[in-house]
Amino acid sequence: MTTEATTPTTPVADESTVLARIATLLRELPDAGLEDAEIGRDTLFHDDLELESIDLVSLSGLLREEYGERVNLALFVADLELDEIIELTVGRLADFVVASLRATEES
Amino acid sequence: MSRYLIVVPPLTGHINPLAGVAAELTARGHEVEWCGYPDRVRAAAGPAAVVHPCTLPATGELVRPPTLTGPAAFRFLWEDFFVPLAEAMAPAVTDAVRAFRPDAVVTDQHAVAGALVSERLGVPYLTSASTSAELVDPLADLPKVAAWLTDRLAALRREIGDPDATGDPRFSPYGVLAFTSRALIGDTADLPWDRVHLVGPAIAERPGDPDFPWDALDPSRALVLVSLGTANTDAGARFLGEAAAALDLLGERVQGVVADPGGQLTDPPPGVLVRRWVPQFELLGRAAAVVSHGGHNTVCESLWHGLPLVLAPIRDDQPIVARQVAEAGAGVRVRFGKVTAPRLAEALRTVLDDAGGHRAAAVAVGRSLRAAGGRRAAADHLEQLVSAHPVASARR
Numbered sequence: 001m002t003t004e005a006t007t008p009t010t011p012v013a014d015e016s017t018v019l020a021r022i023a024t025l026l027r028e029l030p031d032a033g034l035e036d037a038e039i040g041r042d043t044l045f046h047d048d049l050e051l052e053s054i055d056l057v058s059l060s061g062l063l064r065e066e067y068g069e070r071v072n073l074a075l076f077v078a079d080l081e082l083d084e085i086i087e088l089t090v091g092r093l094a095d096f097v098v099a100s101l102r103a104t105e106e107s
Numbered sequence: 108m109s110r111y112l113i114v115v116p117p118l119t120g121h122i123n124p125l126a127g128v129a130a131e132l133t134a135r136g137h138e139v140e141w142c143g144y145p146d147r148v149r150a151a152a153g154p155a156a157v158v159h160p161c162t163l164p165a166t167g168e169l170v171r172p173p174t175l176t177g178p179a180a181f182r183f184l185w186e187d188f189f190v191p192l193a194e195a196m197a198p199a200v201t202d203a204v205r206a207f208r209p210d211a212v213v214t215d216q217h218a219v220a221g222a223l224v225s226e227r228l229g230v231p232y233l234t235s236a237s238t239s240a241e242l243v244d245p246l247a248d249l250p251k252v253a254a255w256l257t258d259r260l261a262a263l264r265r266e267i268g269d270p271d272a273t274g275d276p277r278f279s280p281y282g283v284l285a286f287t288s289r290a291l292i293g294d295t296a297d298l299p300w301d302r303v304h305l306v307g308p309a310i311a312e313r314p315g316d317p318d319f320p321w322d323a324l325d326p327s328r329a330l331v332l333v334s335l336g337t338a339n340t341d342a343g344a345r346f347l348g349e350a351a352a353a354l355d356l357l358g359e360r361v362q363g364v365v366a367d368p369g370g371q372l373t374d375p376p377p378g379v380l381v382r383r384w385v386p387q388f389e390l391l392g393r394a395a396a397v398v399s400h401g402g403h404n405t406v407c408e409s410l411w412h413g414l415p416l417v418l419a420p421i422r423d424d425q426p427i428v429a430r431q432v433a434e435a436g437a438g439v440r441v442r443f444g445k446v447t448a449p450r451l452a453e454a455l456r457t458v459l460d461d462a463g464g465h466r467a468a469a470v471a472v473g474r475s476l477r478a479a480g481g482r483r484a485a486a487d488h489l490e491q492l493v494s495a496h497p498v499a500s501a502r503r
Contacts, residue, residue: 031440031441031442032442033442033444033445033446034445046176046177046178046179047174047176047177050176050177050444050445052420052426053178053248053249053426054426054430057248074248078248078251079251080249080251080252081251081252081255082178082181082182082249082251082255085178085252086177086178086179
């Protein structure tokens with residue numbers, strides 16, 4: 001399937017670019033107080049950033065705007081066990097985005 | 108005349124609504140006894156309450172470090188508190204049912220032993236939802252987490268319930284009393300409607316405070332109450348400090364009152380009244396707005412008085428309740444762990460400014476909460492439960 005009409009072009013699904021982009025989206029979350037937060041691969045979504053599951057929903061929408069329908073964070077989160085949700089890092093989110101982008105590039 | 112057994116965990120917010128229902132049932136001539144933790148029950152329901160005492164689990168009372176939030180708090184809550192609590196309470200609930208022979212049981216959703224023992228002994232029971240959060244299926248988007256909880260509830264059922272029974276013990280097949288209203292939970296929530304009774308808050312008479320310095324309050328300024336409820340005494344030091352500073356920033360127009368049960372504000376600003384204990388319900392009658400962590404009882408009592416809210420949810424059901432209030436337009440939410448005094452002052456200005464519509468929305472939600480019937484509606488449902496199952500007690 002193609003979503004070229006609505007999907008901004010992201011030529012290479014580069015890991016550090018995606019990580020940096022997710023960090024920016026998180027810093028811009030309204031009222032999250034993360035404007036100056038240090039966000040890296042190992043940053044914990046819940047314990048370090050004090051984000052909640054509702055923030056994952058917001059982030060899911062922002063990623064869709066950014067990368068199109070091929071990045072479905074809600075589907076990824078739905079497949080996580082409780083322990084995996086507790087230990088969710090920004091790096092794991094980035095890996096998921098990169099894998100989704102590469103999967104569509106290859107197809 | 109019927110006999111009702113009320114089963115509750117050692118959590119004040121879960122006992123308070125049922126204390127109102129117990130008072131109503133007693134006033135109608137029914138016999139009410141409790142199964143739970145005597146000091147907690149009597150603090151809410153009065154010194155004359157008859158309580159079948161339960162032992163605490165080995166893990167003790169619910170104490171969580173302030174930093175334990177989000178999904179980790181959820182795991183702790185079930186694994187280290189509600190599940191061991193059910194195992195610890197089950198023998199006492201069984202004994203209480205056999206000794207008191209109630210016509211019906213009403214059990215808090217999180218005192219799971221009440222539901223499982225009732226189903227095993229064949230007593231009709233309603234579950235009590237002391238918060239609106241469980242009604243909106245908060246784990247709908249997290250199926251593996253929902254399955255994790257279902258597995259634990261199933262294991263408890265094999266241990267203390269009827270192994271052949273099915274269904275979620277938090278939602279009794281006989282019905283659920285939910286102390287909230289449609290205006291708060293929102294239109295989109297999909298409920299098992301025929302058995303969830305939205306009765307609104309059941310507000311019980313609570314003792315006032317003869318020592319409260321009412322004269323110290325400046326009636327020319329808008330009264331703002333800051334309260335983090337009864338269960339977060341050690342979690343709130345930073346937040347209470349920012350809140351007191353925010354009240355000071357607004358000191359020209361706002362008279363701040365801060366409930367500080369842990370005595371953590373050692374040097375509050377001069378114009379702000381800080382007390383370990385406050386007569387919350389009386390204060391709400393005079394207040395213009397409330398700052399809270401989003402505990403369901405405080406939120407409903409505030410909305411009952413038509414007061415807009417600034418909510419700083421800490422964990423558990425609070426983020427969901429805060430979202431419901433924000434979506435109803437009756438308040439704004441801030442981040443508990445991150446909000447600063449200037450940001451909190453700005454949020455308070457937003458809800459105090461009537462042009463923003465928060466007060467009007469709060470008044471509308473308050474109207475729906477009052478119209479839901481409260482303790483009387485809850486007592487009606489309990490009476491109907493017994494008339495629908497009249498021979499239940501004779502069988503045992």
